[in-house]
Structure formats: structure tokens, C-alpha cells
Amino acid sequence: MRATALAAALALLVSTPLLARQPTRIGDAAITQATQLRDAALADKTAWHVTESLTTEVGPRMAGSPADARAVEWAKAMFKALGYDKVWTEPVTFPKWERRSESAQVLGAHPQPLHVTALGGSPGGTVEAEVVRFATLEALESAAPGSLAGKIAFVDVQMPRTPTGEGYGLGSHVRGAGPSAAVKAGAIGYLMRSAGTDFHRNPHTGISRFQPGLTPIPMAALSLPDADQLARLAALGPTRVKLALDCGWNGEYTSQNVIGEITGRSKPDDVVVIGGHLDSWDLGTGAIDDGAGIGISMAAGHLIGRLPKAQRPARTIRVIAFANEEQGLFGGRAYAEAHKARITRHQIGAESDLGAGRIYAFNAKVPDYAKDAVAQIAQVLAPLGIAHREDTEGCGPDTSPFNAIGMACAGLAQDASKYFDYHHTPDDTLDKIDPAELAQNVAAYAAFAYLAADAQGDFGSALKAPPAPPKK
Structure with missing residues (x-):
């Protein structure tokens, strides 16, 4: 009998994974804090002031132009003025095209x-x-x-x-x-x-x-x-x-990804990435493409950073102002290459690069064990008029190269009904942004980033195996 019982016990152990993945969940305290952040963001004007400053003081900032260098200096100064704990740059080199x-x-x-x-x-x-x-x-x-x-x-x-x-x-x-x-x-x-x-x-x-x-x-x-x-x-x-x-084309140019961090309270080496791209085309002032994305992400990080350190999320909020998205995702590709060895330290990412229209849908393509946490985030975003939709695409342009090799991404889908009236034209100017819609974006990004950074568990970031070479 004893031998039979032992065999049965061993069979049970074999059939039950010892390292079964626990569901990713978000605690009640984080839900409460993110809800307060969401509501405060609706009345906050930081994103407007940031976008106004960038489009006024720098203006058009085509990659490789003198304004590109001014934009980098502007971004470093703005991160510091907004109280970010750490600010640095990483080089991005690309061919320079001139008009x-x-x-x-x-x-x-x-x-x-x-x-x-x-x-x-x-x-x-x-x-x-x-x-x-x-x-x-x-x-x-x-x-x-x-x-x-x-x-x-x-x-x-x-x-x-x-x-x-x-x-x-x-x-x-x-x-x-x-x-x-x-x-x-x-x-x-x-x-x-x-x-x-x-x-x-x-x-x-x-x-x-x-x-x-x-x-x-x-x-x-x-x-x-x-x-x-x-x-x-x-x-x-x-x-x-x-x-x-x-x-x-006229030679090469080295610009910078500009990065600011709000340090997490207990897991500072793990990060949630949000951001936008710093460059624009030269015809307008780059307000909707992508000054708004810079303003939204900088403001979201700033609002989280104003919290007492004991109330900050467990993980670090990393905001990236990417270089030269317009001519080939150069900033996003450079970031992915520089940080791929630390991909599991990247909890999840999202980029704002579709103007400042209201966010109407949210989703993240994650493993089954993390879907409950995504649903919890969606519940906090719902009062903003944001639906939880499975068909929402994850990742923005500059986060897509890192997603392609394994970083988890979320999609916060914006209403783009009018975006392509102004996109890449002289009409891409600050007056095309509705301050209330901009604030709704900040509320969504602040709540999402906080909740993702404080989740108990991960969203599945892991380095993907390279594709197999084609058969000859």
C-alpha cells in the first residue's frame, strides 16, 4: 500500500507544474492611488504647457537639423524642471536628409x-x-x-x-x-x-x-x-x-534619445516605458506629431513623481523622447538594440504617437496569466470613456522594435478622425490640440503606467528566439 501511495503522490507531482505561473494581479491600494491620479490629471495642465513650450521654443525639429539639437537640450531641461529623478541621453546615428x-x-x-x-x-x-x-x-x-x-x-x-x-x-x-x-x-x-x-x-x-x-x-x-x-x-x-x-541626403548625424525616470519604491531596476518621439517634420511645428505625445508622457511621469515616495509604484516609470521616428524609427531601433539584454526588466511599454484625440480603447496583448491585470487596468480607465477592446493594437512606432524582440506592449487607441487632416503638413500646429482631450490622454497614461508598474507579477516580456533561417 505504501508503495502504491508513493507512486500516486509522485504521479501527482509530475502532472502538476511546480513552477506554475501565478496570475498577475494589481492590489487594491494601487487601484485607489491610480484612480486618484486619473482624476487629478483631468484638471492638470502640465501636458499643455510642455507641448506649448516645445512647439513654441523649438518649433519644427526635423531630424539632423539645428533644431534637432535644440530639441534634445530642451527635453533634458524639461525633464529636470518636471522633477524627474534621473535624466540621460543615448546616441542615435542616422543618414541626414535636407529640404x-x-x-x-x-x-x-x-x-x-x-x-x-x-x-x-x-x-x-x-x-x-x-x-x-x-x-x-x-x-x-x-x-x-x-x-x-x-x-x-x-x-x-x-x-x-x-x-x-x-x-x-x-x-x-x-x-x-x-x-x-x-x-x-x-x-x-x-x-x-x-x-x-x-x-x-x-x-x-x-x-x-x-x-x-x-x-x-x-x-x-x-x-x-x-x-x-x-x-x-x-x-x-x-x-x-x-x-x-x-x-x-547629406552625410550622417548623431542625435539622442532623451530619457527621464521616476524611481520605483521597491523594484527600481524594473521599468514601465512610456513616451513619444521628439523629432518632427519641418513643415509645421510638430504639435500633434508628436509634441502631444511628448507632453502626454512627460506629464504622466511628472504626476506620478509628485507622489510621496512611499506611494509611488514598485517599479520605475521611464519616459523616452525618441529621436528620428519620422525617417525610420531610428530612436526606437537604437533603444531596442541597447537594452535587449535587459528586456525582462521592461515590464511593459506604450507610446503616444497619434495626436491628442481622446483615447477610446485599451488593450494589451499579454499571456493568459496577465489578462486579469489588463482587465483591472481597463476598469480604472473605463470612467474616461475608454473601452476594453481585444482588437486594439499594442505598441506605438518606436516601441514596436522592442516589442518585436519580446517586450510586452499596451495600446491606448486615440480617435484619429481628424489627425490626418494635419499630419506632416504646415497645419500641424498647437491650435489643433484640444486641452481637455490632451488631459484625458494624460489621465489614461498616468493610470496605466502606475498600475502596470505596481502589478504583482509581470506581463510577459521575454527575449524571443531569432527566426529560423530559411531552408535552402
């Missing part, structure tokens, strides 16, 4: 100017040729090699307006893939309807690159009314356009 001048005009029987802006990454040059309009990117990609020899390709695709901003996927794909398709078809220049949803004569810039082995050609975006105008002219008959761009 100097740009113009376009219709020639021939109907001469008139067109409002354009060079796409980031465009070479300089002047081209004059007949325009060939394509109603879809696929139509251009199907054009026979050499069929556009001596012509300018014009892709005229309307980007849809959506609350989620998902229509930008189409617009950015036209910007990213169109120029290479034009080169393959023999074109000497590329024009596109801007990736935007407005009705102003403000073209939208953005980065693009050519596929390896292709000779770059001048590429530019038309404002939406000018794209309509050019389409009407092309329908009348052959239409010639002169496109003149003075821009191009």
Missing part, C-alpha cells in the same frame, strides 16, 4: 502652379515631362518596364478617413512603394496624392525610399486639391509638369 526648396507647375495651354512638397528621401533635381495618371498603385506596379520612359508617374489614390487611422496604411504604402514602381517603369519623376484626409492646399510629406539597385528620381506629394486639379487637367489631354526639388 531646401520645392516647386511644381503645369506647363502648356493651362499653365498654373501646383502645391507640392518633396517626400523625405527624395533626391534633388528638375524634371519636365508629361504626366501619366494611375488610379491605383497596383496599376502603376503593373506598368511594363520602359512604358513610362521620359514621363512623370502620378498616383492618385484617395486615403479614407477612419477613427482608427487605419486608412493611413493605404496612403503610406503608396508613398513607400510608388516611387520604386515608377522607376521600374522608366519614369523620371514621381507625384502622388498626399496621404491625408483634408481639403486644404497643404501637401503632406513623409519618408520614402527606393529599392536597392534603382536610380532615385525626384518624388513629391501634391496637396489634395492640387491632385484633383491635376487629374482634371490630365483628363483634358496630355499635360506637362515641371517639378523642381532642391533636397537630398
